[in-house]
Amino acid sequence: MYKLDGMVAKKPKIKVKGNIDLLLYCIPGVVITFIFHYIPLYGVQIAFRNYKAKLGIWGSQWVGLQHFERFFNSAYAWEIIWNTLSLSLYSLVAGFPIAIILALMLNSFRHKRYRKLIQGVTYAPHFISVVVMSGMTILFLSPSIGVINTAIKALGGSPVNFMAKAAYWRHIYVWTGVWQSMGYSSIIYFAALAGVSPEYHEAAIVDGATKLQRIAHIDLPFLLPVASMMLILSFGSLLSIGFEKAYALQNDLNRGVSEIISTYVYQMGIIRRDPAFSAAIGLLNSAVNSVLLVTVNTIVRKLSDNNSNLW
Numbered sequence: 001m002y003k004l005d006g007m008v009a010k011k012p013k014i015k016v017k018g019n020i021d022l023l024l025y026c027i028p029g030v031v032i033t034f035i036f037h038y039i040p041l042y043g044v045q046i047a048f049r050n051y052k053a054k055l056g057i058w059g060s061q062w063v064g065l066q067h068f069e070r071f072f073n074s075a076y077a078w079e080i081i082w083n084t085l086s087l088s089l090y091s092l093v094a095g096f097p098i099a100i101i102l103a104l105m106l107n108s109f110r111h112k113r114y115r116k117l118i119q120g121v122t123y124a125p126h127f128i129s130v131v132v133m134s135g136m137t138i139l140f141l142s143p144s145i146g147v148i149n150t151a152i153k154a155l156g157g158s159p160v161n162f163m164a165k166a167a168y169w170r171h172i173y174v175w176t177g178v179w180q181s182m183g184y185s186s187i188i189y190f191a192a193l194a195g196v197s198p199e200y201h202e203a204a205i206v207d208g209a210t211k212l213q214r215i216a217h218i219d220l221p222f223l224l225p226v227a228s229m230m231l232i233l234s235f236g237s238l239l240s241i242g243f244e245k246a247y248a249l250q251n252d253l254n255r256g257v258s259e260i261i262s263t264y265v266y267q268m269g270i271i272r273r274d275p276a277f278s279a280a281i282g283l284l285n286s287a288v289n290s291v292l293l294v295t296v297n298t299i300v301r302k303l304s305d306n307n308s309n310l311w
Contacts, residue, residue, distance in 0.1 A: 047280035060276075067280035076259070084260040087170055087246075088238045095178045095185065096234065100227060102182055103189035104215055122183030134248035137176050138163060164253040173249060173258075192226045193219055228300045235296040239285050261285050 042057075047067060049060040071077050102122065109115045125133070140147050141162040149159040162168045196219060204214045243262035250258040261281060269278030 044279075044283060046276050047283045049276060051276040051279075063276075067277045068284065070277065071281055071284070076264075079256070080259055080261055080264050083257055084239050084241060084262075087173065087260060088241050090170060090174050091177055091241070092234055092238070094174050095181060096231065098178055098182050099185035100189050100223060103186040103193060103223075104219055106186070106190060107193040107219065108211060108215065119183065122186070124183070125180040126184035128180065130242065130244045131248055133176065133180055134245055137172065137249065141172070163249065163251060166254045166257045169249070169254040169257050173245065177245070188226060188230070189223055192223055196222050232293065232297050232300055235292050237289055238292050239288055 046057060046060075048062060048064055049057065050063045050066075051057065051060045106115055106119060109118070128136075139145070141149070143149050143159040143161045146159075148162070153159055162172060200218045201214055204218060209217070239261060241260055241262060243266060246258055246260050247263050247266065250263060265278045265281050265285075268274045268281070
């Protein structure tokens, strides 16, 4: 029993009778999830062992937290963590609001033909492979044949090797990612805005509200639940920056800012053949992401409850 708006209601129960067919449909998903997501968890113990392939997981020596201590005592640990965290936060701050702004702009654009054209143009980069996008970025910024440096030389300037300068690398990584993903990321917000009843806007127009006032007081409140959910999911993968793009744009001259957890795990696990150490770093990464996910979810839930109480 629990209270709901001053009334006492019964807790919902799962009704098996009459819903057996629906429950049977869930069995394949549950089985697949158990096989591919829970059974492999036994391999997590590699992070706590001095793993040798010929000895197997159970035959390898148990070393406890030795690999974690080795990582935090290394000279590059905090630099790698900072690079990962700063790059992820920068991407979140730059990309998260732009998707919402794009959805609001498209929703307020009344010319359907041009709106579809803009949607197609902004969605298209998402379907370009990350590796291809990285290659395009390197070519465009090339000091010899790049479009950007060609324009700089035409204006009388000297060519700049952007990919060799650490100060430019984060900006290149983030804003090329924003350009590639903003259109696709705005789809969910645009779908949420499609559910807003036109009557709200008609009433606001009658009351003399401007377009910006209608966006602020009608559209944005409808987007808040979706934006909160997307923010929680984004924080849940805060340290899990994609490996492909960072590795493709990385070189020895920008490694000081481009070396992140995923590229370091690849280097230690594949190139240097130390799977136990790389597994420990990956486990640490997953643990931090789990804590961030639960924390942000709790904070957003409390803020939502407080806002609902104010209303």
